Every structure is written in C-alpha cells, then in structure tokens.
Amino acid sequence: MRDAINRLSILSTDGLSTEPEWRRAYVMLAYMTHAYIWAGDNPEEVLPPQITIPFQAVSAHVELPPVLTYTAASLWNFSCSGEDFSEPEDLSTLFTFTETESKSWFLLISVAMEAKASGIIQTIVGATEAIKTRNYNVISDTLQDIKSYIKSAGMLLERMYEKCDPMIFYHRVRPFLAGSKNMGAAGLPRGVFYDEGEGKGQWRQLQGGSNGQSCLIQLLDVVLGIEHNSNCAADQKSFHYEARDYMPGPHRRFLLHVAEACNIRKLAMLPEGEVASAEHQRLRSSYLAAADQLCEFRSIHIQIVTRYIMLPSKKPLKGESRRKLASPVSYRMENAANDAMIRTGGTRLISFLKETRVETFNAKKLDERVSQ
Numbered sequence: 001m002r003d004a005i006n007r008l009s010i011l012s013t014d015g016l017s018t019e020p021e022w023r024r025a026y027v028m029l030a031y032m033t034h035a036y037i038w039a040g041d042n043p044e045e046v047l048p049p050q051i052t053i054p055f056q057a058v059s060a061h062v063e064l065p066p067v068l069t070y071t072a073a074s075l076w077n078f079s080c081s082g083e084d085f086s087e088p089e090d091l092s093t094l095f096t097f098t099e100t101e102s103k104s105w106f107l108l109i110s111v112a113m114e115a116k117a118s119g120i121i122q123t124i125v126g127a128t129e130a131i132k133t134r135n136y137n138v139i140s141d142t143l144q145d146i147k148s149y150i151k152s153a154g155m156l157l158e159r160m161y162e163k164c165d166p167m168i169f170y171h172r173v174r175p176f177l178a179g180s181k182n183m184g185a186a187g188l189p190r191g192v193f194y195d196e197g198e199g200k201g202q203w204r205q206l207q208g209g210s211n212g213q214s215c216l217i218q219l220l221d222v223v224l225g226i227e228h229n230s231n232c233a234a235d236q237k238s239f240h241y242e243a244r245d246y247m248p249g250p251h252r253r254f255l256l257h258v259a260e261a262c263n264i265r266k267l268a269m270l271p272e273g274e275v276a277s278a279e280h281q282r283l284r285s286s287y288l289a290a291a292d293q294l295c296e297f298r299s300i301h302i303q304i305v306t307r308y309i310m311l312p313s314k315k316p317l318k319g320e321s322r323r324k325l326a327s328p329v330s331y332r333m334e335n336a337a338n339d340a341m342i343r344t345g346g347t348r349l350i351s352f353l354k355e356t357r358v359e360t361f362n363a364k365k366l367d368e369r370v371s372q
C-alpha cells in the first residue's frame with residue numbers, strides 16, 4: 001500500500017465540482033491515509049505529499065479534519081440497493097480496509113441508525129417553534145417520537161451481533177480506525193507528519209474515527225438538555241465537545257442552533273413553588289421516558305463495548321501469537337484496573353461510558369436543577 005501510494009503523482013482537486021464528488025474524494029483519501037499509516041507491522045509517521053496535498057484541500061472544502069472521521073468511515077461511505085436506508089441488509093459499503101463482513105456490518109448499522117432518524121430531525125426542528133409558544137402538547141408528542149426513535153436505534157445497535165464478529169472487529173477492523181492523538185504507546189509519539197514536500201508540512205495529532213462523532217446522538221443529548229463534561233479536567237475539552245470538531249461543519253452548526261432554540265429539559269423543570277398543569281405534567285413524564293430510553297441505549301452500547309473491545313482484548317486471534325497491527329486499545333494504562341482500557345481519545349473506556357450514562361440519568365432529576 002505504501003509503495004503504491006508513493007508511486008502516485010500528486011493529484012489536483014481542480015476537477016472536483018459537485019458536493020458528492022468532494023465527499024467521495026474525502027472518503028477515498030481518508031481510507032488511503034489510515035491504510036498508509038496502519039497497514040504494516042509498525043505505523044508510519046510521515047504521510048507523503050501524494051496524500052496530504054489533495055487531502056488537506058478536500059478536508060478544508062468539506063469542513064472536516066484530514067483524518068478518517070465517522071463521516072468518512074460511515075456516513076458518506078455506503079450505497080443502497082433499495083429505497084430504505086434504514087434497512088442494513090439493503091446497504092453496502094463503498095470502501096473497507098479488510099473487505100470482511102464484520103467491517104461492513106459495523107459501519108452499516110450506524111448508517112441505518114442515522115437514516116432511521118430522518119423523521120425525528122424534522123420533528124425536532126418543528127418543536128423549536130412549539131417551545132417559543134409553550135405548546136406543551138406538541139413538545140410532548142415530539143418527546144414521544146424521540147423515545148420511539150431511541151428504542152428502534154437500540155434495537156438496531158443490538159443487531160451488531162448478527163454479522164460483526166467481536167474478535168475480527170477488535171483485531172482486524174478497529175486498529176485501522178486509530179488516529180494520531182495520544183498514540184505514543186502505539187508508535188506515534190509525535191503524531192503524524194503531513195509532508196507537503198519542499199521542506200513544508202506539519203505534525204498533526206488527530207482523533208481517530210469514533211461513532212462518538214455522530215451528530216445524531218449528540219442531537220438527542222442537546223434536545224434533552226444533557227451535558228457531558230464530568231470526564232475531563234477544567235482546562236480540557238470534554239470528549240463530546242471535542243468530537244464536534246470531527247463532524248461536518250453544517251452538523252456542528254446545527255447542534256449549536258438546536259442548543260439555543262430547543263432545550264426541552266429547561267421547559268420540563270417547574271419554576272419553584274409552581275404546580276404543574278395536566279399538560280405540563282404530560283410533558284414532564286414524556287421527558288423522563290425519553291431520557292430513560294437514552295440511558296437504556298447507553299446500557300446496550302456499554303454491553304457492546306464490553307463484548308467487542310474488553311473481552312477480545314484479553315485473547316489473541318486464533319493462530320496468531322502476537323498482534324501485527326499497532327492498536328490504540330491494545331495498551332493498558334499503567335496500573336490500570338481490568339476495565340480501564342484507553343479509549344480512542346486516550347482516557348479510560350468503560351468508566352467514561354458509565355459516567356456518560358450517569359449524566360444522562362441525572363438529567364431526569366428535574367427538580368434538583370443539576371447540569372443545566
């Protein structure tokens with residue numbers, strides 16, 4: 001792979017005109033980048049101009065960093081044989097590193113979850129108007145739609161087990177998703193040098209691809225007024241906040257817009273001393289049900305992470321005595337407990353995910369005014 005890329009001439013982006021063309025270029029270059037870095041016994045820390053020059057230009061155009069983001073891996077990397085993008089059986093991936101069914105299924109489950117959300121995104125946009133006019137019934141209906149959506153997303157997430165093998169995922173698929181930030185132990189102490197030729201270039205440290213970069217799940221948090229900031233130092237960006245830098249610009253801006261216009265939690269909280277009307281009471285119970293469902297979704301996700309990362313990390317793939325690829329999660333933190341694998345972003349994995357679920361649970365304490 002490295003030899004083949006080194007032999008390429010430096011492609012110009014002048015021929016790209018439509019947005020789908022720019023997106024396609026972004027996906028191809030992102031896959032080439034991660035293959036170049038990770039397909040070998042040791043990671044490669046210098047990315048050649050054949051990739052960096054077009055990739056940086058394309059990334060600037062699509063408002064994403066030059067790395068394999070969730071958008072590159074999943075959102076812009078599928079085709080569908082039918083009309084319904086939320087049916088994973090009808091979807092196929094355009095690029096994978098391994099051509100394994102496990103890899104495709106892992107990516108396509110995410111695509112199906114995003115596609116299934118198209119209806120609730122419209123509903124949420126509609127709810128911003130209802131918030132202005134305090135139309136509690138419309139907002140309650142929105143919350144019920146959100147709850148139903150989260151339930152169906154959880155069911156799709158559980159379908160991961162159907163065709164994605166945990167051992168193949170952990171040992172063959174996941175290593176290629178790794179970024180260049182906090183990757184010292186994996187062999188990239190300075191990150192990756194984006195060589196632009198003629199003595200120019202820069203070291204970059206970027207997160208790898210993570211479904212945590214999905215705008216959709218953050219949208220649900222934002223609408224329900226759930227904040228995730230307990231897992232980082234005061235001078236650091238939280239994982240969720242940093243993940244926004246890895247979303248397409250319009251997605252990022254949409255989250256900011258919705259946060260301003262549509263925080264339903266604030267509305268569900270009663271002003272002190274006030275008694276809830278029947279309509280407001282319905283809104284509060286709809287809010288609690290939706291937040292509960294999101295807790296449940298996060299529990300399903302924690303089980304997935306246990307089965308797909310924690311358990312396979314303890315044993316090598318059959319017939320292999322050692323890992324061939326550098327993997328971000330193959331390194332335990334010093335003195336770490338069993339569940340303290342580092343996550344893509346470099347902090348402890350299961351405790352981070354549980355904390356995220358606690359923050360979701362705490363949002364249900366409507367009368368305690370926590371995490372407003």
Ligand code: HEM
Nearest residue numbers: 109110160210211212214217298304305308343344345356
């Ligand atoms: C085999 C399947 C999956 C595995 C092994 C997995 C693993 C992980 C890991 C390790 C993290 C911690 C952050 C990081 O290191 O990047 C994470 C976070 C996250 N993942 Fe997944 N994931 C899977 C599927 C999904 C899917 C399909 C979604 C839905 C789009 C999803 C949504 C999230 C979200 C939203 C976070 C941020 C934490 C939160 O808000 O709860 N994951 N995942």
